[in-house]
Amino acid sequence: GESVGLHLPTLSVQEGDNSIINCAYSNSASDYFIWYKQESGKGPQFIIDIRSNMDKRQGQRVTVLLNKTVKHLSLQIAATQPGDSAVYFCAEKDMRFGAGTRLTVKP
Amino acid sequence: DGGITQSPKYLFRKEGQNVTLSCEQNLNHDAMYWYRQDPGQGLRLIYYSQIVNDFQKGDIAEGYSVSREKKESFPLTVTSAQKNPTAFYLCASSAIRDSWGAVSPLHFGNGTRLTVT
Numbered sequence: 001g002e003s004v005g006l007h008l009p010t011l012s013v014q015e016g017d018n019s020i021i022n023c024a025y026s027n028s029a030s031d032y033f034i035w036y037k038q039e040s041g042k043g044p045q046f047i048i049d050i051r052s053n054m055d056k057r058q059g060q061r062v063t064v065l066l067n068k069t070v071k072h073l074s075l076q077i078a079a080t081q082p083g084d085s086a087v088y089f090c091a092e093k094d095m096r097f098g099a100g101t102r103l104t105v106k107p
Numbered sequence: 108d109g110g111i112t113q114s115p116k117y118l119f120r121k122e123g124q125n126v127t128l129s130c131e132q133n134l135n136h137d138a139m140y141w142y143r144q145d146p147g148q149g150l151r152l153i154y155y156s157q158i159v160n161d162f163q164k165g166d167i168a169e170g171y172s173v174s175r176e177k178k179e180s181f182p183l184t185v186t187s188a189q190k191n192p193t194a195f196y197l198c199a200s201s202a203i204r205d206s207w208g209a210v211s212p213l214h215f216g217n218g219t220r221l222t223v224t
Contacts, residue, residue, distance in 0.1 A: 035211050043111075043197050043215030044150070089149060092203035095140060095199075096166070099149040 012104045020082045020099045023073040023090035032093040033062060037086045038100070044089060047075070078085045080105050110134065111198035112140060113198050113216035114218060120192075120223050128183045129218045130198035138204040140213065142197040153204045156181055157204050185221065 013019045025033070029053040036044035050057045050064045050073075059062050063076040080103075088099040100103050111132045115135055120126045120222075132139065138157050141148040152165030156175040170189025185192045199213040 032208070032210055036213075036215075041218075043199070043217045044213075046212040047217070051210055092215075093210065095152060095155070095208060095213060097142075097150040 004047060006073040009099065010102045010104070012106060013080050015082060015105050015107050017080055019075075019084070019103055019105075021075045021077075021088050023075075023098060025071050025073065025090075025092055027092065027094075028068075028071060030092040030094075033064070033066065033073055034052075034091045035062075036089045036091065036097075037065065037084075038089065040084045047088075077103075082107060108139060109196055109201055109212055111216035113219050115219060118219055118221045120221070122175070122223055123187045124223075125184055126145075126183065126221065126223075127195050128198075128221070129185065129214060130181045132198075132200045132218055133179060134161070134200055134202070134214060135178070136202050136214070137178070139175065140199040140201075140203045141165075141171070141181070142143065142182045142199065144195040144197060144218075147207035153183065153196075182208075185223075192206050195220050198207075 002048050007026050035047040038044040047083050048059045048062050061078045065074045067083040067091050082091045085105045087102045089097045091101045114129045140155040141153040144150050151167050153171050154165050154173045156162035159178050162173050162175050172184045195218050197218045199215045201211050201213050203211045
């Protein structure tokens with residue numbers, strides 16, 4: 001079946017730097033994508049979503065970019081803080097999740 | 108405060124016993140979901156329900172059963188037929204879902220960690 005995956009399992013950044021987390025999807029008919037953040041021992045929390053009629057959506061310190069041509073999503077976190085350390089998942093409309101990227105922020 | 112409550116947080120069972128995990132939501136959401144998460148892994152969909160008295164198998168439904176008798180509740184039973192039941196189980200709900208999937212974000216509970224020995 002269709003799946004959503006991630007390019008890298010881990011990402012380490014310096015506090016204050018920007019982070020970019022990538023995600024590839026295989027279903028070209030997908031029209032809704034969501035990013036979640038999961039802290040240790042907790043359930044995932046919604047960060048931001050985007051529909052396929054948009055290329056970019058901004059939230060507070062986060063931006064999601066959607067490239068439908070290459071079926072790629074990215075989550076950009078500006079001025080990364082220690083509290084951003086977590087596992088980040090992308091999901092598409094059918095609510096299948098990739099393995100996640102573990103973001104570690106170094107002080 | 109609206110949200111999803113999963114209980115208990117930790118659950119221990121002996122091999123061969125069935126166990127039921129509780130999930131309650133007061134968000135008035137129609138759709139509910141169960142996921143399994145193994146260490147260092149992503150979430151895998153077990154079952155979902157779009158409406159009361161209806162539910163569908165996800166990718167790894169074997170060895171699990173669910174019921175949806177009330178809108179607020181979606182309990183998951185891990186049966187003795189599930190070969191590797193030890194895992195972190197997550198319940199979620201969403202406000203809107205169409206035939207092809209969710210069209211609003213999922214709200215998750217904080218999970219139940221099941222250990223079977």
